Structure formats: structure tokens, C-alpha cells
Amino acid sequence: xxxxxxxxxxxxQGKNFAFVSxxxxxxxxxxxxxWVDTDGDYVLISTGLGTVKQKNAKRDPxxxxxxxxxxxxxxxVIIRGQVVEQISGxxxxxxxxxxxxxxxxxxxxxxRQLASTQVTLKIKPVRVYxxxx
Amino acid sequence: xxxxxxxxxxxxQGKNFAFVSxxxxxxxxxxxxxWVDTDGDYVLISTGLGTVKQKNAKRDPxxxxxxxxxxxxxxxVIIRGQVVEQISGxxxxxxxxxxxxxxxxxxxxxxRQLASTQVTLKIKPVRVYxxxx
Numbered sequence: 001x002x003x004x005x006x007x008x009x010x011x012x013q014g015k016n017f018a019f020v021s022x023x024x025x026x027x028x029x030x031x032x033x034x035w036v037d038t039d040g041d042y043v044l045i046s047t048g049l050g051t052v053k054q055k056n057a058k059r060d061p062x063x064x065x066x067x068x069x070x071x072x073x074x075x076x077v078i079i080r081g082q083v084v085e086q087i088s089g090x091x092x093x094x095x096x097x098x099x100x101x102x103x104x105x106x107x108x109x110x111x112r113q114l115a116s117t118q119v120t121l122k123i124k125p126v127r128v129y130x131x132x133x
Numbered sequence: 134x135x136x137x138x139x140x141x142x143x144x145x146q147g148k149n150f151a152f153v154s155x156x157x158x159x160x161x162x163x164x165x166x167x168w169v170d171t172d173g174d175y176v177l178i179s180t181g182l183g184t185v186k187q188k189n190a191k192r193d194p195x196x197x198x199x200x201x202x203x204x205x206x207x208x209x210v211i212i213r214g215q216v217v218e219q220i221s222g223x224x225x226x227x228x229x230x231x232x233x234x235x236x237x238x239x240x241x242x243x244x245r246q247l248a249s250t251q252v253t254l255k256i257k258p259v260r261v262y263x264x265x266x
Contacts, residue, residue: 021164
């Protein structure tokens with residue numbers, strides 16, 4: 001398990017987007033931008049049940065994530081990791097609400113039906129690459 | 134071959150970053166941000182010879198690219214495509230110089246040795262997804 005340095009944690013806890021890549025069933029690559037968080041050790045992605053990345057990560061847990069700082073796109077972190085757990089239930093809803101607050105400035109995610117079926121992808125970092133310009 | 138609408142072309146010709154995902158030899162996903170351009174029909178990526186994405190695209194030409202507008206990260210285009218040609222030589226150097234001008238405001242790429250070994254990935258769009266918020 002790779003360590004997330006303070007500067008990496010800062011990027012993951014800022015209003016920045018993580019571009020999450022997974023591999024689809026036909027072996028082709030998939031990538032999509034998402035909100036992101038960290039508990040200090042793991043990378044946390046909030047996604048809907050049934051999205052391509054959720055299903056891909058179920059079949060093959062290997063993911064690679066590229067995050068750049070919104071204010072400086074040359075401040076880059078790339079994390080190769082493994083989805084060790086897919087968490088549903090109230091803690092997944094809580095994460096979505098926390099991220100809605102951070103990214104949208106709203107107290108909670110407006111669609112409570114959708115919020116109740118949210119899934120947290122808990123990602124163990126295996127390799128971390130950083131580049132700052 | 135999918136068509137690139139005017140709004141998609143605008144995104145590809147702006148000062149925006151393309152997050153290019155490919156699949157590595159071990160079957161794991163790879164993603165990295167790059168400068169990007171289009172000739173109106175194809176997506177053009179400038180990369181170095183021997184980079185992970187260049188080698189991955191040689192082995193498996195399927196790529197997926199996510200591009201968001203720098204000023205509005207919720208303006209998103211995702212393009213699934215196929216690298217139909219890897220172009221080296223003076224036209225690849227010219228593309229790098231053009232992108233250096235657009236992204237860095239410099240007349241040409243400063244490292245001429247590196248510029249001379251640049252490769253253009255010419256990507257045929259197969260499917261284009263857009264979301265604007």
C-alpha cells in the first residue's frame with residue numbers, strides 16, 4: 001500500500017476532479033471525471049450503482065486515477081490502485097452529501113432517491129506519481 | 134466514424150486538457166492528461182515516443198478520452214476512439230509547436246531534440262458523449 005503524502009491528500013480534499021479509468025468487459029478503456037475524497041489512507045469515489053465504472057471495478061478492481069489541481073492543471077497526481085471495497089448504505093450517502101457540500105455548496109444531494117443507492121469505491125493506492133510545475 | 138460537433142471541436146481546440154485512457158500490457162487501465170487538438174474529423178494527441186500511452190496504443194488502438202472545459206469542469210465530452218495512425222516526423226513536431234503556442238504562449242517547444250521525436254496519435258472518434266451543465 002502506497003502512502004498519500006500531505007500534498008496529495010490536499011489535492012484529493014480540494015475542489016478538484018479525479019479522472020477515473022477502468023477496463024470494460026470488452027477490454028477497452030473507460031474514463032470519467034468524478035468528485036473525490038480521501039480518509040488519509042484510501043481514495044474514496046462516490047458513484048451510482050450500475051454506472052460503468054462501478055460495474056467495471058466489480059469485475060476488475062484495478063483502477064488508475066489522474067487528478068489535477070483546478071487552479072493549476074500542471075499540478076498532477078496519478079494513482080494506480082485497487083478497489084478493495086464497494087460500500088453502500090448510509091455511509092455512502094453521507095460521502096455523497098459531503099461532496100455535494102464541497103463541490104456545489106449545497107447542504108446535501110437534492111435527489112434523495114439517488115443518494116440512497118450511492119456506492120463508495122474504496123481504493124487502496126498501490127503506486128502514486130506526482131508532478132508539479 | 135462519429136462526427137465531432139462544433140461545440141466538441143471548440144472544446145478540443147481550446148486550452149483544455151484531454152485525459153487519455155489506454156489499457157496496459159497487464160490489462161490494467163492507464164490515464165494521463167495531455168494537450169489535444171482536432172483537424173475537424175480526428176482527435177490529435179501529441180506524445181513522446183516510448184510513453185506508456187504511445188506503447189499501449191500500439192498494442193491496442195482503443196482509447197477513451199475525457200475532456201472538460203477548463204473554465205467549467207461540468208462541460209464534458211467523452212470520446213471513445215481508435216488510434217488509426219501514429220505519425221512521426223515534421224508534422225508531429227509542427228503539432229507539438231502549435232500546442233506549445235496555444236497552451237504555453239511560446240513560439241515553439243523549447244527542447245528541439247524531444248520535439249524531433251514526437252509522435253501524433255491520430256484518433257478516429259467512434260462514439261461521442263457530451264454533457265453540459
